[in-house]
Amino acid sequence: MILPAGVLFPLSPAQVISERDWQMIAKDPESSEGKRVVVYGRITQFDAATGRTSFRADVRGTPFPSDENYPDGMVNTILDGSESDLLPLVEGDVFRAEATVTDATTYDTQIGGQTVAPHLDVTAIERSID
Template sequence: MIPDSPQLPTPPAPEADSLDLVKSRARWRAAFFSMTAAAVALSAAVGVLLLTPTPKAGGPHAAASPTTSSPTPEADEESATEPADVATEEPTPAAETCVGKKYEAATDRDVKKLERTADDKLGTCLVIYGEITQFDSATGKTSFRANVCGSKRYPEYGFLSDCDTNAMFDIDPAAEKAAAELVNGDVVEMRVSVAGTLTYETTIGGSMTVPKFTAYKLHKYATTK
């Protein structure tokens, strides 16, 4: 009698995956596919950027920038012929001259009054006399200072007495030649027009306002030197 062969143990059947493991794998797959889709979208966006042409300078899409046009020869010629607009001061009306007018004789009193009234006597044409007291580098070649009066006087002992109204004179071009021969101390007959008053600084730091004249004719007839 043949003995029965031994019975081998039956291997256990594999256990079915638990429900939690199945859910975990499902979530992992979903995350994987989501990341893959995001990577694909990112790659596509980068590709679009790389393929988009960059606008060239001066192209139709370039930003407008201020430009400076070079001057043309015609513009240079026009600017050379047309004077630039420059702010200028209005010329001061010149004092009335004595050309063609009669010179009036003046008394010493008349001349003294001009210390106060010269601005009211503009353009008055007078014959006056006086001693030149300053005609140097400070006054220049076209003006001088003198002590004047209305009467013709001659110096005595190197001094011209009773002729002491301090005044300033501008020299008209008609009198420049005669003025060039004058020096301090000369006694002169002058044909002048009243030009108002002038305020100047003294050597001691003060100021003085004196009558001002324009001299048209100058004639030296004596000297205190």
């Protein structure tokens, strides 16, 4: 078994969570540090500013309903992963990811302020076919 860079032991399986579970994680990411979860999202920024191993996405804890373009419960989230895993993804893609909650990240916004977002380390990701 090949493990992600920096991982010295096998990861626990990612847990399928409810939308409420995701909202609780997003509210206080530090209290869920190390928790492995399955999340779903739409990439909102993946460009030279975010780099090749990080992107911003609107994320939720359950799959997108097939009849909704932008469902409730989306949370602005920072996701990091390996360059090879993230290479096929672009802004606008919808995905399913297995990830580990790391913390909350503060970053500068384009309008000059700052915002805080949950931060996840992606260990597996697949693009949804629309």
